[in-house]
Amino acid sequence: MKIGTIILAAGASTRMGGEPKQLLTYKGQSLIRRITDTALALQTGPVIVVLGANRERIAPELASLPITLVDNEAWQTGMASSLKMGLAALYITNKDIDAVLILLTDQPLVSVGLLQFMLETYVSENKGIVACRYDDQLGVPALFDRKYIEQMLQLEGDKGAKWVIIKHRQDCAEVPFEAGAIDLDSKRDVELFALAQTGATPS
Template sequence: MSRPGVPGGRVAGLILAAGEGRRYGGPKAPVFLGQAIRVLRDGGCDPIIAILGAGSRRTRATVDLAGVEVVDNPGWAEGMASSLRLGLTTAARSPEVSAVCVHLVDMPGVSATAVTRLLARAHAGGLIRACYDGEPGHPVVLGRDHWAEIVSTVRGDQGARAHLRRHAAQVDLVECADVAAGYDIDER
């Protein structure tokens, strides 16, 4: 069943939260995951998938994960690509999900309003990316039609960046600077 305002199906919220947070001084998931879950849920994502790795035990003990599909990434040290592959593979098990909204756990300036804007354009063939004063950022909505290629090509700590470059003509940039801030916590 389609969600209101989401053409062609449901959009899963996918939170990448497996890193060890070297620059931050430790895993960020225990500190920021609860906020990321609320932003995606309030923005209209359903279901919500969180990929954990470093600090998984502490995160499970301190964050309310009710209603969230939590997936542990044993290969988290390989980089963000391993979490993205795992998240897309998890989302693919739900045939009613036509896209995923990929959100990084360490971006507390992202708002539910920004997520809602992205979801309004989501569809199985879409590539939708938030931008802030014209600069591309996160979250990024990846339509189901792109998942197989992304899963087979992503490597290291780059996520879907190369895929978005290869398909730049298809990427729908959505300005969000008026309702959100696109920094990650290491930039503050």
């Protein structure tokens, strides 16, 4: 089974005051390097990383890794453009892929074990989508059977993978991942996450 992975990392981190959240560190690694290493450890197929804002600062973190870097110059139009760029890059060179795994950089607790469990669920549940459940919602990391690629290529604006999950809820298997709710979107998120790691209480 051949699974392609797309890591969406094109955003400008506006709520971080302009500091790229992709370069935040957790356990001595930048978030972008961490999620890319995690994806590569699966060894299930090609890994595509979509960059946009701050590309020149982020790309060096991934130097020498066996991945494909895609530059989304239209990143400001929303997540759909990054997803479509990643899918196009993946599908042009790998028409034989069985499914696509979608990852973000700002969920620091995504592990190889979680992704492997998602792949196992995809095989055992015989569903076209496997999505993670946290905070009473379904979202990424998410795995999509190749039959959904065409539909994802039609997305516009801020419609991303979650929109496809909601639309095809009956064809979606769930994997519990409460830590998926940890989403480092703002400086406050980062502070609270750092405190949680040390066991301190927020001020």
